[in-house]
Amino acid sequence: MFDDRSPIYRQIADRIKADVANGTLSPDEQVMSTNQYASFYAINPATAAKAFAQLVDEGVLYKRRGVGMFVSPGAREALVSDKRTKYFDAVLGPALDEAEAIGIDPKDIFEFLAARTKRDPK
Structure with missing residues (x-):
């Protein structure tokens, strides 16, 4: 899934953005947690967390405390x-x-x- 052209966290963020842009992920749909993402792709959880933090900062995802990350309406x-x-x-x-x-x-x-x-x- 990942290549050496850019940092893994950026590739994760780009993949999620593509999924949102093409409608694979819908508004208010929950995405995998950082730990689930890290486990599924066999990467460091901090790397996944950095990607998710970037997506929250960009308004693509939002966090529901204690519940998880979701696709922002309008993203x-x-x-x-x-x-x-x-x-x-x-x-x-x-x-x-x-x-x-x-x-x-x-x-x-x-x-x-x-x-x-x-x-x-x-």
């Missing part, structure tokens, strides 16, 4: 909105800059998108 919408913003900034912005640099007319981009949308509606 999915916030995560999807953040991903959309990052997509426009990291993917579409540079693509449009490149298109402009090589002389692609914006009208051609609109036509391409319209044709692509008709071919593969989603």
